[in-house]
Amino acid sequence: MSLEEIRLEHVPDTHRVYVGLFRAVSNAGYLQSQLVARNSDFEYAFIDASSVLSRLQLLAAVYKALTVLLDGTLKTPNVHSEIVCSLSPSNNISEAYRRWGITDTTKDVVIVKVLFPTESRPQPPSASEVFSHLTEAVKGTPAPLTDAELAECTDWPKVRKYYKLNGAPTLDGKDDAAKTREMGLLALGGMALRGL
Amino acid sequence: MSQQEQEHQFPPPKVLTYPSATSPLLITQGAEGRLYKTTYLLPTLPCALKYRPPKPYRHPTLDARLTRARILAEARVLARCRRDGVPVPAVYAVDEGAGWLMMEWIEGVPVRVGINAWLGERVEREEEDGEQQQQHGSGKVGEDQEPLADVMRRVGAAVGKLHKTGIVHGDLTTSNMMLRPREGHGQGSERESLLEGEIVLIDFGLATQSAHEEDRAVDLYVLERAFGSTHPRAESFFDEVLAGYRESFKHAPQVLKKLEDVRMRGRKRSMLG
Numbered sequence: 001m002s003l004e005e006i007r008l009e010h011v012p013d014t015h016r017v018y019v020g021l022f023r024a025v026s027n028a029g030y031l032q033s034q035l036v037a038r039n040s041d042f043e044y045a046f047i048d049a050s051s052v053l054s055r056l057q058l059l060a061a062v063y064k065a066l067t068v069l070l071d072g073t074l075k076t077p078n079v080h081s082e083i084v085c086s087l088s089p090s091n092n093i094s095e096a097y098r099r100w101g102i103t104d105t106t107k108d109v110v111i112v113k114v115l116f117p118t119e120s121r122p123q124p125p126s127a128s129e130v131f132s133h134l135t136e137a138v139k140g141t142p143a144p145l146t147d148a149e150l151a152e153c154t155d156w157p158k159v160r161k162y163y164k165l166n167g168a169p170t171l172d173g174k175d176d177a178a179k180t181r182e183m184g185l186l187a188l189g190g191m192a193l194r195g196l
Numbered sequence: 197m198s199q200q201e202q203e204h205q206f207p208p209p210k211v212l213t214y215p216s217a218t219s220p221l222l223i224t225q226g227a228e229g230r231l232y233k234t235t236y237l238l239p240t241l242p243c244a245l246k247y248r249p250p251k252p253y254r255h256p257t258l259d260a261r262l263t264r265a266r267i268l269a270e271a272r273v274l275a276r277c278r279r280d281g282v283p284v285p286a287v288y289a290v291d292e293g294a295g296w297l298m299m300e301w302i303e304g305v306p307v308r309v310g311i312n313a314w315l316g317e318r319v320e321r322e323e324e325d326g327e328q329q330q331q332h333g334s335g336k337v338g339e340d341q342e343p344l345a346d347v348m349r350r351v352g353a354a355v356g357k358l359h360k361t362g363i364v365h366g367d368l369t370t371s372n373m374m375l376r377p378r379e380g381h382g383q384g385s386e387r388e389s390l391l392e393g394e395i396v397l398i399d400f401g402l403a404t405q406s407a408h409e410e411d412r413a414v415d416l417y418v419l420e421r422a423f424g425s426t427h428p429r430a431e432s433f434f435d436e437v438l439a440g441y442r443e444s445f446k447h448a449p450q451v452l453k454k455l456e457d458v459r460m461r462g463r464k465r466s467m468l469g
Contacts, residue, residue: 009216009235059237060289067211067291170281185286185300189275192290196268 001142003113003131008063012070015116017062018127021049021149022109025140029104034137038077041133045083049108049153051100051162052087054184055145060191061086062112069114079114089163089190099162108153109138110145163187208232209247209296220245228266228401233301236288242301243288246270246401249295263295266401271297273363273403280361283354283396302396304377307351308370311427314344314390341433347375347391348433349440354395355416356444359451364411366402368419370426373397409447413454414463416441420455 003018011017025031034042045062052058065082068074076082076093088096102109111134115124135142143149160166165186171179212220212232217239220232229248236243248263250256267290277284285300305313351373358365365372375393406412416438424431438455442448 008237009239010211010214012214056237056241063237064289067289071293168279168281170279172281186275186279188289189271189278189287192287193268193271193275196272196290196292 003111003127003134004145005127006059006062008059008066011063011066015066015069015114016124016127017066018113018115018130019058019062019145020111020131020134021143021145021153022111022134022138022140023107023143023149023153025107025109025138027139028102028106028109031109031138032102032104032106035081035102042137043078043080043113044134045080045110045112046102046106047084047087047100047110047112048102048106049110049150050106050155051159052110052150053154053156053159053180053187055147055150057087057184057187057191058110058112058145058150060188062114064191066114080112083112083114086191088194089187090195109140110150111138159183159187163190206230206249209245209249209294211291211294211296212245226401234298236298243298244285244301245296245298247296260293264292267292267295267297270400270403273400273405274299277358277361277363277397277400280357282357282361282363283394284400285396285398302374302376302398304375304393304396306371307347307373307375307395308426310347310375310391310393311344311370311430315427315429317390343391344430344433345436347395348436350395352437352440352442353444354397355419355437356441356448358397359407359412359415359448360445362405362407363400363403364406364415365397365400366404366415366418367399368415369422372399409451409454410458412451413458416451416455417458417463420459 003020006017006019008017031042031046035046047058061083064086065079068082068086069079074082076085081097084101085093085096087100090096113130115127115130117124160183163183163186165171165183168186170182170186174182206225208220208222212234216235218235220234223231223233223244225231229246232245232247234243234245235241246267248267250263251259254262271287271290271292274284274287278286285302288298288300290297351370354373355365355368374396375391376396377389377393404411419437420434423434423437438452442452
């Protein structure tokens with residue numbers, strides 16, 4: 001088991017994206033406290049998997065955070081916190097942390113790590129170094145980040161509320177598969193517009 | 197590389213200068229913007245990127261504000277339509293500062309192309325069938341035209357759905373509608389499939405929010421005029437669009453009544469501007 005490397009379209013080769021999923025995490029509160037304390041060893045996007053509905057939606061948030069990073073217009077401390085905020089369909093940062101970030105009640109955690117050369121660290125750490133740090137720090141079971149695995153974690157009523165999908169006329173009369181697909185697309189639109 | 201340079205006679209947006217599995221393709225160039233076919237997130241997910249480049253003839257501050265406002269307006273209209281079940285492309289990503297909008301790539305051909313192909317085939321067929329028909333003595337003209345009438349009614353229904361949600365398109369033409377092949381429907385007999393598919397409305401660059409009968413009627417009038425000049429041989433079929441529209445929402449009959457006024461005086465209500 002290791003982190004999965006993802007090559008996103010329209011992202012420079014210098015920036016590498018790694019994703020992973022940990023199920024049944026028992027020390028979410030500790031992980032959150034490390035983020036709050038700005039511990040630089042814990043520069044990860046820790047995402048509450050129950051608020052995520054698909055892999056594509058997650059990648060959309062990663063891509064958006066990367067475009068902001070490349071633009072030099074980060075609104076939060078780093079690209080990892082920006083990923084969490086990019087999942088939100090609004091501009092409220094603390095609400096985004098609360099809804100998509102890790103909290104002490106989080107059970108399943110999606111982890112994203114973006115590796116790129118910086119001035120202080122021209123040679124970013126390797127994926128295996130990152131993964132071994134994660135397996136030490138996160139008390140949980142690593143799992144592949146597939147749509148099937150994610151679907152087991154998703155809290156649908158919550159997601160429908162967060163992305164304002166309740167009562168969307170387009171969802172009427174669709175079968176379950178089509179509904180899930182359409183909800184994913186509506187969420188992408190909400191994230192892209194963030195209430196603008 | 198030279199091919200790529202040809203496609204990029206104008207500098208592409210910065211986002212398209214980063215690597216992707218297949219290089220972006222310039223699809224069309226309008227007065228205000230350009231449309232590229234490229235990919236979103238994954239090499240397997242095609243998308244349309246609409247880019248409004250900076251206009252050198254405008255003051256930079258004004259230019260940035262107009263571009264931002266227009267990109268956001270279009271994205272908002274698309275998102276609203278999508279939520280309400282109007283057949284439009286889904287919004288994937290927006291960078292209003294950089295002047296681009298990424299959306300779902302719609303497969304298929306514009307309705308204009310489908311109709312012209314169908315009309316073209318029909319002429320050939322009639323010429324071929326000419327002798328046979330004389331032999332058999334029964335022309336099946338009415339039955340033959342049903343696919344065209346049907347696609348027109350579907351166009352009317354799609355426009356009605358759009359109007360119902362409180363949006364007017366502003367530039368309805370048969371080029372701004374796609375015929376998206378339905379999933380699982382293999383290409384049957386070629387001629388049969390020319391007018392098959394789901395109508396998807398595209399290019400909301402001039403769309404506005406309005407629920408006025410007047411604006412809706414003008415939307416239909418613009419389509420009627422565009423249809424008459426694009427497909428002069430099928431002009432008589434425009435009534436089918438109106439028939440499809442009439443059934444699509446409660447206020448449609450009032451809009452059609454208003455359309456008669458608009459026909460009398462043209463698109464502009466006042467003599468100014």
